[in-house]
Amino acid sequence: MGEINRYSIGEFSEKTGVSIRTLHYYDEIGLLQPEKHPSSGHRIYKHQDILTLQKIVSLKFLGYSLEKITNLLHQSIITVDLNETLALQLEVLKKDKERIEQSMTTIQRVIKVLEEEGGVDSAILFSLIHSMQTESIQNEWLERHNLTVVVEKLSKKTEKEKITLDKTFIQMAKEVKKLYGKPIQDQEVQKMIKAFIEASFEFLGDDLVQQLADAEVEELDIQELENLAPSPFTEDEQKWLNQAMEYYMKEAGME
Amino acid sequence: MGEINRYSIGEFSEKTGVSIRTLHYYDEIGLLQPEKHPSSGHRIYKHQDILTLQKIVSLKFLGYSLEKITNLLHQSIITVDLNETLALQLEVLKKDKERIEQSMTTIQRVIKVLEEEGGVDSAILFSLIHSMQTESIQNEWLERHNLTVVVEKLSKKTEKEKITLDKTFIQMAKEVKKLYGKPIQDQEVQKMIKAFIEASFEFLGDDLVQQLADAEVEELDIQELENLAPSPFTEDEQKWLNQAMEYYMKEAGME
DNA sequence: TATAAGACCTCACGTAACTGGAGGTTCAAG
DNA sequence: CTTGAACCTCCAGTTACGTGAGGTCTTATA
Structure with missing residues (x-):
């Protein structure tokens, strides 16, 4: 792909450390859907997608399910809901611990x-x-x-x-x-x-x-x-x- | 069922706190296979099965997968292998923690x-x-x-x-x-x-x-x-x- | 003893968050 | 123009069950 700010799935996977298969999956469930080349169907990831993926990884680390993350990402005002759920999440982790x-x-x-x-x-x-x-x-x-x-x-x-x-x-x-x-x-x-x-x-x-x-x-x-x-x-x-x-x-x- | 030392799956489930579906599943994967009534096919659990189930629950709690438990149970000399795997299991739990x-x-x-x-x-x-x-x-x-x-x-x-x-x-x-x-x-x-x-x-x-x-x-x-x-x-x-x-x-x- | 409720049976699909493979298409380099 | 790498989609499998359909068996009551 070569161009700056446009990554093939392989490059993107390399850069972020998330496997290609996982990226496919995230696309499939509507969590991270990059642009697609109209004729070839190849995925085109951009800078914004890195940020989104970082949010995903962060929330996953905090113990959120991918479904919850999908919801959180689709609400633009994340902080409000996050603030509420963080305390809950903490409780869950406490019990696990x-x-x-x-x-x-x-x-x-x-x-x-x-x-x-x-x-x-x-x-x-x-x-x-x-x-x-x-x-x-x-x-x-x-x-x-x-x-x-x-x-x-x-x-x-x-x-x-x-x-x-x-x-x-x-x-x-x-x-x-x-x-x-x-x-x-x-x-x-x-x-x-x-x-x-x-x-x-x-x-x-x-x-x-x-x-x-x-x-x-x-x-x-x-x-x-x-x-x-x-x-x-x-x-x-x-x-x-x-x-x-x-x-x-x-x-x-x-x- | 009524008789002592012979429990229907419902009674057994009640007694042990393990769901019927879980018992079905354990039977299916060969983990805990009780006797079966020859004509009706109803499962008949006995005292020994309680002990086995308790082993299973214990090992599950310690973090073992059902597959490992199946192996452990089928080896009669459990303590030998257990002693080795306990340390490993402890490491896994440490990382989780x-x-x-x-x-x-x-x-x-x-x-x-x-x-x-x-x-x-x-x-x-x-x-x-x-x-x-x-x-x-x-x-x-x-x-x-x-x-x-x-x-x-x-x-x-x-x-x-x-x-x-x-x-x-x-x-x-x-x-x-x-x-x-x-x-x-x-x-x-x-x-x-x-x-x-x-x-x-x-x-x-x-x-x-x-x-x-x-x-x-x-x-x-x-x-x-x-x-x-x-x-x-x-x-x-x-x-x-x-x-x-x-x-x-x-x-x-x-x- | 007939019948109905309830307990039981098997089969089969759904879950979460992926991984792996098959079989086909597109891209990049020579 | 070819070839191999990279990419695509679709399908199956993983763990430890939950849930429900549809049929059989047992047990209590009329």
Whole structure:
């Protein structure tokens, strides 16, 4: 094409860094429609098109959809609408950011756990991951049942303490899977249950455990919680564990 | 369906919070294929499917594509591969987060500027947005031309100072657009140029401005920079501005 | 037991923002 | 005048589903 202020699509693509195919697409959806050579049909881009494309790229970067951008560009008084939508856009980005951050901390915790624990049964691992992800929903559940104290207590725990809890949980789960099948009165089994219950007490504190035990929760709600935080055990393992715990409670003279 | 451990798709959807259509889709792509009633073709989900679905949801949350998840699930020893890919996934999320953060600060700066400046010509606004976005690329350009000092100086500026610079830039651009057409020797025009140059000196410091002036930069590189940071002016406005500045330089006895 | 409501089935198109390829036309250089 | 690069249009595919049509199956009630 050669002439100044008149670019072929190839030159224009080169200059702006936007692919030819994308420029075709923008033309197709009416976002950026350059002049066309009347006989050949070749696109002719001009200086103004560079400016328009820069607007498009900018708005895209800010998170606007191409459809919104099309509308924004066709209104000449952009600033008015922009001013309103910017705040909205900021909110959207904030939520995206939070989601990403949560995924990142989850991954980091999983990596830590894998590093320090080595091979972990995948059921255990996913149970852990899932419960991390639904932490906020679990908190909602607790608050609905007047257990805000627990939520507060948990939120005060540092990242390190949480990893410690993760590890405790994993070790306990591993042991359950190892010991499963033995009679529930078995010394080793009862020792494991004891260790687990003591760890829980230590983490939450006696008073909170008591509150949790006292809380009146209906069967249906328990179901709901179980869906939120899936057990890493098979149904049989779970049954066995429950029996072993009941036995322990009786022996220890708890209710 | 009614029976325990056998759920119709509707029940299963209810229980897990995953839409029926999504379950259909997961079946279709071989991600989660429940038993089917031989005559009716109705899907029958069981307890194991809940666990599988939870794995799927977890991995999806961590940012994996359904295709990857399919592979991960079909390998029974998940933890090995997971351990490797988690780190990669973390990197991807990090980049996403950075992009989002940059968009957020850009939007915040734009909002601030709009608040304090009111109506702004859209060309000016987009020129500003665009240059914010390409800040890192502009820094690369500067570093390539041995102007790392400038980059360092700029990086030390606080967010507030940057907003001040934005506003200076906008006011100057507004005035250029207002005064455009007047003779370049006009007092008002020359006053504006003076104000602008002084503001630049103040922001960067005399020494840096000198360095920038001394830097040997080729025409082609200048072109490149212009593509990175588009001028908010029309070509005519730009020409007029250049002439006015040259006149000012001569008058002020600068080179 | 007949019937109607509701749950389920498959098929197929639509979404966003492109990318890639096939097959044909135009341009620029030799 | 030829040839190869650049360009054109049209079609298909991508992800993770949503939506709706039109037909079948189950379940509750009359």
